[in-house]
Amino acid sequence: MTINIAVCIKQVPNTNQVKIDKKTGTLIRKGIKTICNPDDKNAMEEALKLKDKYDDVKITVISMGPSQATEIIKEALAMGADRGILLSDRKFAGSDTLATSTILATALRKIQEKEGLDIIFCGRQAIDGDTAQVGPQIAQHLDLPIISYVQELKYLGEKVQVKRALENGYMQIEAQIPVVLTTISDLNKPRYPHMRRIFDVFGKNPVIPVETWTADDLPDLDNTQIGLNGSPTRVIKTYTPDRTFKGEILEGETAHVAHILIESLKQKQIL
Amino acid sequence: MDFSLTEQEIMVQKVMRDFTENEIEPIAAEIDETEEFPQKTLEKMQKLGISSLPLPKKYGGSGGNYLAYYLAIEEVAKKCATSSVVLAGSASLCGWPILTFGTEVQKEKYLRPIAEGKIAGGFALTEPGAGSDASMQRTVAELKGDHYIMNGSKCFITGAGVFDVFIIIAMTDKSKKTRGLSAFIVDANTPGFIIGKIENKMGIRGSATGELIFQDMKIPKENLLGKEGEGFHIAMKTLDGGRIAIAAQAVGIAQGAMDAAIQYIHERVQFGRKLKDFQGLQWYIAEMETEINAARNLYYHAAYLKEHGKPYSKESAMAKFFASKTAVFVTNKAVQLHGGYGYMKDYPVERMMRDAKITEIYEGTSEVQKMVIAAHTIKPKL
C-alpha cells in the first residue's frame, strides 16, 4: 500500500543577508537571495528517508507563494519528491499564518480525499517570521494529531513514534497516522539533489512539471478566510532594537588583561 | 550571442557551491597535508551523479551537458584542486573515450559502472620516455590468440592505486609509429597490473599520482578500444576534451584565490587603511579579475563548441593555456596580497599557489598547447 506523504515548504529570504528598512519598518527584500526554509528541508529529508526505506512512498511537496516559489518546489523535486504543487493566487496575498494554514489545509484536504495522506510534514518554523504556527494550525484545520519539534522519527505502519525535542531533553510520543509532524534541524541532514534529477526537473521541458493551483482549484476555500482581509493578525512594525549597552575593550599585557577579565566576569556573576 | 547559463546549469552551480562548502572545503587543507586520496568525497560525488554529469542517461549517467560538468569542476576547484582532479578524471578521460569509441558491449561493461558511480576510471598515456612527445611509447601490446599481452610501464598516472579501470595506450605495431598505437580498457585488478611508486608532489597532493607497471598482463581482445592503430587518435581526442576540464579547474583555482584575497584585503589594515583602499593593490585586483573572466569565457566557448558538435581542439588548447597561466598568476598575486600570512599554511592561498602550477603541466604542457594552437592557426597554405 502506498504511503502518502505531503511536505509543506516555504520560500524565505536568506536571513543572513536581510536588513530592515528603518524608515518603513519592513524587510528589505530587494536583491536578497531566497532559499527554501531550512527546517522545511529537514521535513523533506525525513520524507525521503521513508521513501528510501519503503517501496511505495509518494511524496507531494506543496508551497504557497508567488510564482518564484516554483524554484524551491523544483529543488524539492530534484531532491526526490514525486509531485510538486504551487498554491498561487492574488487572493492569497497578504495572508497571515491563519489564512496561510487555511489555504494549505484546504489543498491538503483535496489531496487527502483523492489519494489519502498518511503524514504531513512541515518545518518547525520559517526563518522570516519565526512563528511556528502554520504546522499546528494545519493539524487543527484537518482535525489531525500534531507532534511538533520532531528530532527523531520511527514509522511503524499504523502509528509513528517520535522523540519531541524539549529545552533540556525530549519527550517520547506516539500518534496514530494520519499525523502532522513539524521538524527541526537535529532530525537529519538534508541531502543534495542528484544531478540527473536537476536535468529532469529544471529547464524548458521538465519531466516532472510543477502544478499550479489557484483559488479556483480549491472550491472549498472561503474567500473571507484568506488573503489580507481574512487575516486577523497584522504586522504593525518591524524594527531592530537599539543596542544600549557598549562593549569594553581591555588593553595591556595579556596576563593583566586576563586578570581584569576574570574579575569583571566574576562581578557580573558569569563566572 | 547568449552568454546566460540555463536554469539547469545555474542549479548545478548552486548545488555544487553548497556541496563544496560543506563537504569539500573542510577537508581541503588536511588532504593536502596528509596526501590522502579523498575517497569519501569521490564516493559522494559518484552517488550524486556529479562525476557522471555529462554521461548519457542511457548508460546510467546524469544526462547533463558538458558545460554543467565543467561548471561543477570549477566550483570544486575553488576550494580544493585535488578534489577537482578526482572529479575531472572519470567522465572526461575514461568515460568519454569509451562512450565515443567503444562497442556496445564495452559501454555496458565499463561505461555503465562509471556512469552509475560504482567505479572510477583513469587514463594512462605518459611514460618516462614519452611525455610531451607521446608518440615515443615503449609499452607494447602483442596479440596472442584471443588476448593481448602487455608489457611496459606508465608514469605520473592520476588515480594510480585508486581507480578501478584505465584507458592505456600501447604500441601494437612499432613499424607504423603513431599509427601503430592502440588504446585498451584495462581493469586495475588484472594479473600483471602492478602499482609502482606513488609520487610526493608539490600540489594536488591528495590526488594519488603514480607509476603503473605491466608484466605479461593479459588483456582480452575485446578490450581493445576502437581499432588497432587508433590509439594515438583516441588519446589526442580525449585530451582535447580533458583540456576544457583542466581549464575549468584552473579558473576555479584562480577564483578561489581571488575570493580569499578579496576577503583578506577587506580586513587587513596597514598605514591606517584597509589594504583594499590602496590603489596599487586595486590594480592587481583589476588585472586578476580581467584574466579570470577572459579565461572563463575561453573555456565556456570551447565547451559550447564541443556541445554543438563543432571542432574544438584549438579552442580547448587556448582555454587551457590561458586559464592555467591565469591560475598561476592569480594565485601568486593572492599570496602577495596576503603578505607573509599568505606564505603560511594557515591561509588557503599558500596551497592554491602550489596547486595552480599543475594546470600548466598535465594534459599537455603550456608549450604543447601552443604547438596545438599554432598548428591550427598557421595552416599549411591559405
Ligand SMILES: Cc1cc2nc3c(=O)[nH]c(=O)nc-3n(C[C@H](O)[C@H](O)[C@H](O)COP(=O)(O)OP(=O)(O)OC[C@H]3O[C@@H](n4cnc5c(N)ncnc54)[C@H](O)[C@@H]3O)c2cc1C
Ligand atoms: C600530477 C600529475 C598528474 C598526471 N596525470 C597523468 C595522467 O593521469 N595520465 C597521463 O597519461 N599523464 C599524466 N601526467 C603526465 C603529464 O601529462 C606529463 O608530465 C606532461 O605531459 C609533460 O611530460 P613530461 O613530464 O615528460 O615533460 P617533458 O615532455 O619532458 O617536458 C619538459 C619541458 O620541455 C617542454 N617541451 C618538450 N617538448 C617541447 C617542444 N617540442 N617544444 C617546446 N617545449 C617542449 C615541455 O613543455 C616542458 O616544459 C601527470 C603529470 C603530473 C605531474
